C-alpha cells in the first residue's frame with residue numbers, strides 16, 4: 001500500500017486548516033439586556049447530513065446511514081427523498097417525496113446546524129437532484145460524498161435514467177468522492193457490464209473525468225472474486241482496497257453503510273484514503289459479525305451495524321435490572337485461598353452458589369489475564385445457570401470481554417463515571433466507600449451499590465482502615481444506594497452487622513469465611529441461614 005502523500009492530503013478539502021475541530025464556548029444569558037454569561041464549555045461533534053431514501057426494513061438507506069454514523073461516533077441528520085416499502089425479499093414500492101419538501105428539509109437542517117459532510121444516497125428524480133444542487137450552492141459544507149444509488153441489491157430500480165445527465169454534468173463535479181457499485185458505474189458511463197478489476201480501473205478513470213475529486217468503484221458484485229476488492233482513484237494513482245469476502249447473504253445496505261461510514265470518518269477530520277480504509281474494515285467486521293443472523297425470509301438480509309445484537313440473545317438468563325436483594329450473601333473470591341485449599345476458582349464459585357451465595361465477585365489480583373478471562377467465562381456460565389450475578393473486581397476489560405454482569409471498583413481504581421461510560425448503562429457497578437461523601441459521589445456517578453468497610457479488622461486487605469459498625473451505620477444512613485458490608489465478617493458476627501437495622505444495608509460480603517475453609521458449600525449454607533434469619 002502506498003503512503004499518503006502531502007499533496008494528497010492537501011488535495012482533500014477536509015485537511016485544510018479551516019477544518020480543525022475546536023471546542024466551542026457558548027455564552028447565554030436568561031435575563032434581557034444582561035451581559036452573556038458563560039454557562040458551559042460545549043463541544044461540537046462531527047456531523048454528517050444524509051440525503052437519502054427511507055428503507056422500511058432498515059438495512060439500507062437513511063436507516064443504514066443513521067446506524068453507521070452512530071456506530072462510528074458521529075452525529076447524523078437526515079433529509080428523506082423517498083419512502084420505500086422494502087424487505088429482505090426486494091422493493092415493493094417507492095414513494096418519492098415532493099422536491100419542494102426535500103428542499104424544505106435541507107433548508108431546515110442546513111440553516112441551523114453546522115454540517116461537516118453531506119452524503120447522498122437515493123435521489124429518485126431529476127427535480128430532487130436540482131433542489132439539492134441549488135442548496136449545495138447556498139450552504140457551505142466541507143465535503144460531499146455521492147453514493148449514486150440506482151438499483152437495490154435485489155435488482156429493483158430506485159432511481160431511473162432521468163437522473164443520469166444531472167449526475168454526470170452537475171452533481172459529480174461537486175463531489176469529493178463518488179462511490180458507484182459495478183452496475184451504477186456502467187449506468188453512469190453508459191457502457192456494458194464491468195466484470196474485471198481492469199474494467200473497474202478504466203471505469204474509475206472515466207468517472208473521475210466527469211469531475212469528482214476521488215472515485216471509489218465498489219466490487220461487492222465482482223463475479224468470481226474470492227476477496228471484496230474496491231478500486232480507489234484520486235486522479236493519479238489507483239489503489240486496490242482488498243478485504244476478505246464474508247460468506248453471508250446479509251449484505252443489504254453495504255453500499256449505503258460504506259458511503260456513510262466514509263462520510264463519518266471525513267467528518268472526524270480523516271483524509272480521504274484513510275477514511276475509506278477504516279470504513280471498509282468496519283463494513284467487513286460488521287458483515288462477519290452478522291453473517292449468521294436471520295432477519296427475514298428473503299435472500300438479502302440487513303446486518304448489525306452496532307455489532308451488538310447477538311450479545312443480547314446469547315445471554316438469555318442475564319438479569320437486566322439490578323436487584324439490591326442479591327447483595328444478601330456476597331461471595332468474593334481470593335486466588336491465594338483457592339491455591340491453599342487446592343481448588344479451582346470455578347469449584348470455589350460452585351460451592352458458594354450451591355450453598356446459597358446470592359452474588360459472586362471475582363477478585364483475582366495475581367492471576368494472568370488469559371487465565372483470569374478463561375476462569376471468568378466458566379464462572380459466568382455457572383452463575384448464569386443459577387441466576388446469580390457475576391461481578392469482576394477492578395478489571396473492566398475482563399468484565400467486558402466475558403460480558404459479566406458488572407464490575408466493582410475501589411476509590412483508587414478507575415473513577416465510576418469513566419467505568420459507566422465504558423461498560424454502558426446495563427452493567428452493575430459497585431464501589432467501595434468508607435465515608436458518606438464517597439457514598440454521595442458513588443450515587444452521583446451512577447453506581448448501583450456500595451461496599452462499605454472494613455467493618456472488622458481483616459487479613460485479606462493490607463492497610464485497610466476499619467470503620468466499625470458505627471462507621472457502617474453512618475455511611476448507610478447517608479447513602480442513597482444499597483449497601484453491602486465487608487471486612488472480617490463471618491458466621492460469628494454477621495448477625496450483629498445486619499442487626500444495625502438500616503433498611504439499605506442489604507447484606508454482607510465475605511472472603512475468608514467462605515473460601516479459607518475446607519468446604520465452601522457448608523460454610524455458605526451456614527452463613528446464608530444466619531443472614532436469612534437476621535434479615536427477617
Ligand SMILES: Nc1ncnc2c1ncn2[C@@H]1O[C@H](COP(=O)(O)OP(=O)(O)O)[C@@H](O)[C@H]1O
Nearest residue numbers: 181218219220221228229244245246254255258
Ligand atoms: N460479502 C462481502 N464481504 C466483505 N465485503 C463486502 C461483501 N459484499 C460487499 N462488500 C463490500 O461492501 C462495500 C459495498 O459494496 P457493494 O456491495 O458492491 O455496494 P452496493 O451495496 O452499493 O451494491 C464494498 O466495500 C464491498 O467491497
Ligand SMILES: Cc1ncc(COP(=O)(O)O)c(N)n1
Nearest residue numbers: 053060061152253254255256
Ligand atoms: C432507500 C434505499 N436506498 C439505498 C438502497 C441501496 O441498498 P444497497 O446499499 O444494498 O445497494 C436501498 N435498497 N434502499
